[in-house]
Amino acid sequence: MMLEINFDGIVGPSHNYAGLSPGNLAASANAGRASFPRAAALEGIAKMRANLALGLCQGVFLPHARPDHAWLTSLATDAQTAPAWLRAAALSASPMWAANAATISPAPDTADGRCHLTVANLVTMPHRSHEWPQTLAQLRLAFAHPAFKVHGPVLPPFGDEGAANHMRLSPAPTAPGIEIFVHGVGGGGFPVRQHAEAGRVVARAHGLDPARTLHIAQSEAAIAAGAFHNDVVAVADGMTLFAHEQAFAETADFYADLRRLLPELTIVEVPAAEVSLEDAIRSYLFNAQLVTLPHGGQALILPAEARETPAVWTWLQKMVAGNGPIRRLELVDVRQSMANGGGPACLRLRVVADPKTIDPRFMADDATLDRITQVIERDWPERILPEDLADPALWTQFETARTALLTTLMVNELA
Ligand code: SUG
Secondary structure, eight states: OOEEEEEEEOOOTTOOOOOOOTTOHHHHHTTTOOBOHHHHHHHHHHHHHHHHHTTOEEEEEOOOOSSOHHHHHHTTOOTTTSOHHHHHHHHOOGGGOGGGTEEEEOGGGBTTSSEEEEEOOOOSSHHHHTSHHHHHHHHHHHTOSTTEEEEOOOOTTSOOOGGGGEEEEOSSTTSOOEEEEEEOSOOTTSOOOSOHHHHHHHHHHTTBOGGGEEEEEBOHHHHHTTOSSGGGTEEEETTEEEEETTSBSSHHHHHHHHHHHOTTOEEEEEOTTTSOHHHHHHHTTTSSEEEEOTTSSEEEEEEGGGTTSHHHHHHHHHHHHTTSSEEEEEEEOOHHHHTTTOOTTTTEEEEEEOGGGSOGGGBOOHHHHHHHHHHHHHHSOSOBOGGGGGOHHHHHHHHHHHHHHHHHHTOGGGO
16 A cells, blocks of 8 residues: 655664854854764664654664765775864764655656666765765665666755655655655855756656646745754644744745646635744744644654744644644654754655555664664764764774664675
C-alpha cells in the first residue's frame, strides 16, 4: 500500500557547532559552543519513536563517513594538514538534515509511473557540497526496487538543496499532486541556496506534467530574516498549505494558481502582524512536520521552541481551537539540531511509496530504534568542542561508532 514514509537522518557522532552556514542564524549564533552528539542522536530517536506512536511510517538514513577523506584528498589535502575550517567541513554531521538529501516526486505525479528521487548537490555550502556521493549510495541501496528511479545530482552551478525547497499538495498519497519548487532570487546579503534552474531540471528529469508544476520565488525578506530554506517559512501536506504571510515573493499569483489547480485547498496563512518573521524563524514554527494521521485529521509536529515563543504559541492555540484542518499539536525536543538551524522537518525526508518496495534495512520500528540506541549510548561522544576536531583520536571514535552502527543495521555495503 502506498503511504508517506518519513526517513530521518540519524545524527552522526561528529555533530558539532562550527558556524559553517552563513544565513543560518542559529548556526552562526551557536558557533564555537560545545555540542552533545549522544544527546543529539537520542533526541532524534525520541522524535522517531513519537512519530511511530502516532501511527506514522518511519525510515532512517545513516550518518556519513567522517572525516570525509575522499573529499579532502580531492582538494589535495588531508585531515591533519587542512586548515581548521576545511577540516570542520570534512567532519560535519550535516547529512542528519535529510530534508536536504533529495527531491522526491511520488509515482502518481510522474510520466513513467515510478517514484523519482534526485540527490541534492548542496553546492552552495562547502561542508554540504560533499554529501551527495554518500547520500546517492544510500538512495541507490534503499530504493533499488524498479518502483523507483534514482537520479544523480543537478550539475553545478545550479544549487539544489532538495526537498527543503519543494512542496507537494494532493487529495491523497495515491492521487496525482501539484508539485511546487521554491527558489531564491535575492538573499539580502545571504547566499541563495536553491536556484530556479535547479528546480526546472529536477521537474524535467522526473517527468512532471508542466501544467501541474509550479516554480515560485521565496521573498527576499524571508531569506534575509534567516529562511535559508523554504521549509523554515512554509510546509505543505495533503490539501493544506501552512505558510507565513511573507514566505513568497508573488504570493497573490501563487495562491491564485493553487486555487485554480486545487479548488479544495486550504491555505493556513500566518499574518506577520500576529507572528513576525523573526519569531517564526526563532521558534521554527513552520519547520514542523505537517502530517495526516492514520485515522484522519492533520497534526503539526513542532519543536519545543514553538511553545517558548509567546506570539507563536498564542497563534497556535487559536488555530487548533478553530475550524481549520490542523487540529493537533505535538511537541518534540530536538534542541541539539535546532542550535544548528535544523528543526523537526529538516531531519526528515518524505517518500510516498509502498514500504514493501524499500530495502527493509532502512525501515525503522521500535525494535530497530532500540538497537540503534544501544550503539549511540555506547559509541557516540558525549561532548565536542570545536578545538577537539583537530584530535585524530576523535576521528577514530567517529569511524568506529559509524562502523558499529552499519554492522548493527547490516548495511556493510556503505562501509
Ligand atoms: O544547511 N546547518 C544546516 C541546517 C539545515 C536545515 N535544513 C532544512 N532547513 N531543511 C544548513 O545550514 C550548520 C553546520 C555548522 O555550522 O556546523 C548547518 O549546516
